[in-house]
Amino acid sequence: MCLDDQILNTYLDGELAEPFKSQVEEHLGYCNACRERYQKLQNLKKTIDDAVLSDEDIASRQENVMKMIENTCFKRKKIPFFKRQLRINLPAFATVAAAFVFVFVGSIVYINKESNAFIPANVDNPIDESNVNLVNEKSQKTIDDYSLEEIINSLDKRGYTVDLKLKSVEPVKFEE
Template structure:
């Protein structure tokens, strides 16, 4: 198996490590094809090194190129302070558009058409564990208290039952409720006169 040009060039440059260097030398001792290729690479290397330009040959051309750049490129570049162009890359535009869509979607999802936030419509409710008792006072929310006055206890229980709530009602004591109209009737009645006993 013959050596490739990369290994031969590395050997010519003197950059080949020791275990491989001895193997390349041994291979070159018996392989005529690799020896021929090595000689070709040596001649190519010598030709390239001999054709390299010296600093004296480069200097006049270097001055011509620099003067051409100064005249044609630097002088034509006119800097205008008021007209600046901004370059924006496509990923930056896409990221900005995506952020705008996410924010707009969030605003549309979490606000009502009348402008009130949805937190006022749908309050956060902690679901109690099974079998626990939840006490509700009508005085906690005045508007709810006014609404509850319009319904009977039976209607409220039916509504809660239809919503899937388990309601347990315990009556501690029964007291008759006297409405104002009943009190007026009681107060307007005259007490019955005590019968007099004749002797």
């Protein structure tokens, strides 16, 4: 039985495993028809192979592509973080800086204002300007604000008789 083209092609490509390879070689040794067909396939393969792109054409293109890769890929290779060039967008940077200063100063003012409020322990309402009355700003005077002489004069004017006694001092009694 003769060999089919698929087996001959596989043999031609050196891909036929043993024992089939030896069997094919043996068959080709005595079968003229198969040997002739095998030679035709060999010629066909050679014709196809000969149409390959020439090394000269490849070499020039290889050089071109490498130059392009050197100028693009290799140059934009990743740079370590600390070696990177710092590029800043000036308007954006100024805006961010202004916003930061505004927030920073504002927060300091607010914190200082809050810390002025003195809150004693066990006191519900903190003491601040609204609920503290300074002594010199009192609207009404109390009895402590007047001297003894002023009090006596005031009472005398109103028709009261005032009898003054000092504690721990016995009144002097004169014998008649």
